[in-house]
Amino acid sequence: MMKAKVVVVTGAGGGIGREIALALARHGASVVVNDVGTSATGEGRDRGPAESVVEDIVRAGGKAAANTDSVADAGTAARLIQCALDSFGRIDGVVNNAGILRDRFFHKMSPDEWDAVVKVHLYGTYHVSRAAAPHFKEQGGGAFVHMTSTSGLIGNYGQANYSAAKLGVVALSKSIALDMEKFGVRSNCIAPFAWSRMTSSIPVNTPEEAARVERFKQMTPDKIAPLAVYLLGDASSAVNAQVFAVRNNEIALMSQPRPLRSVHRSEGWTAESIATHAMPALSASFVPMERSGDVFSWDPV
Template sequence: MVEGKVVVVTGAGGGIGRDIALAMASHGARVVVNDIGAAVDGEGRNAGPAQQVVDEIHALGGEAVPSTDTVAEAGNAAKIVQCAVDHFGRIDAVVNNAGILRDRFFHKMSVDEWDAVIKVHLYGAYFVSRAAATFFKEQNSGAMVHMTSTSGLIGNFGQANYSAAKLGIAALSKSIALDMLKFNVRSNCIAPFAWSRMIGAIPTDTEEQKARVARIQQMTPAKIAPLAVYLASDAAKEVNGQIFSVRNNEISLISQPRPVRTIHRSEGWTPQTIAEHAMPAMRANFYPLDRSADVFSWDPV
């Protein structure tokens, strides 16, 4: 599917990123395996995870090189993209998968907890994509695959920083798709459901929580990889600006915000007429305070 292409996968030292990197290589891509080797909260540095995945790809007969630069700084993100060009002579796709978690209820969240997550997820997706965009524009081709989340698309408890970043990534992807369409550059999002260390801290204090974790554990990171490979391939040349979710063997196309109900008043509105007319007319179409689990309420098989 991606024979001869050069693909950068960030956060590829484990979990979803690792499986995407392995799948890209197994389908013929040359891969830059990027990972700083940090803990889930972004602390620490270790070159081992990236090199280990590179070694796995080499053992399978594929081509790969490690990168341990951070996506959260523009200069270092540019080095990740340059690594692909230096080693393989070009770059054809980026998968923005790197991420950290610093979960906290909003009224307790510190500025550092907010900033760290936004930097890695949203700034990271921007920095890597922006660095790749220069090459994509020159060669008149390229594909970007970004990891969003239903925590941002729908909602979740205790993740204001992560949710804001992930919804921002969906908007960033759509803007890239619009701005770079004339250069044959595509940009799409995946909202993955998969067990990884990123969600390994989910509490298991009750039988209900244990059952939920057991269900999530069945959703392996390897289930996400096929869609990422497809979106990076030429077979997906007509797929642009879309958001998909993957849960086990289930792929969903996710809706994007559009008007649901419109109320018009020829003489205009006052706060009182909004209260008396507009809101009562729209109330039946209000969205409840759903979380991701409320919308995806069935178990995928």
């Protein structure tokens, strides 16, 4: 499905990114394996993870190049895309997967914890996508796959930085799809459920939390890769501006914000009439204050 295509995968040194890179190579793509080799919280630097994945791909007969540029900076993100051009002569797809976590309850979250996560997830998605966009426009085609999260789509405790960035990625993806559809460019999102180095930081303080983590471990990163490969290939030419969730063997199409209910008053509204009429009429349709686990409450199969 990916023969002769060149794809950049960020954060591909392990977990979901690694499995996507391996799957792309198996389907014929040349892959730029990008990973700065940091810890799950963004510290340190190690070329080893990216090079290890490249070795696995080459050993299996595929084509790959390692890259350790940071996605959080416009200049280094541009170097990442240039790596694809230098290594393989073109760029056909981007998987924005790189990420870090610095979980903290909102009232305790520091500016550094906010900035670090938003820069990698949201700014990183922008920088890499922006660097690839002119090449997609010039050649009349290309595909973006961005990793979002149900922490942003629905909500979660202690992840204001991550949730805000991941919901921002969805809006960015939609904007890219709208702006670049006329050039044959597609942009879609995946909200993955998978046990990885990042999700291994989930706290386990109760038997219920421990059981949830055990269920989570069933959802391996390789389950995400097939959808990413499909969305990057020509077979998905009619799929654009969508958000999917993947849980084990299940793929879900996620809703996007639309009006649920409205009220009208010909003479206009006052604060008092809103209190006595508008809110009582609308409240039956209020979106509940749920977390991701409340909405995805059934066990994956």
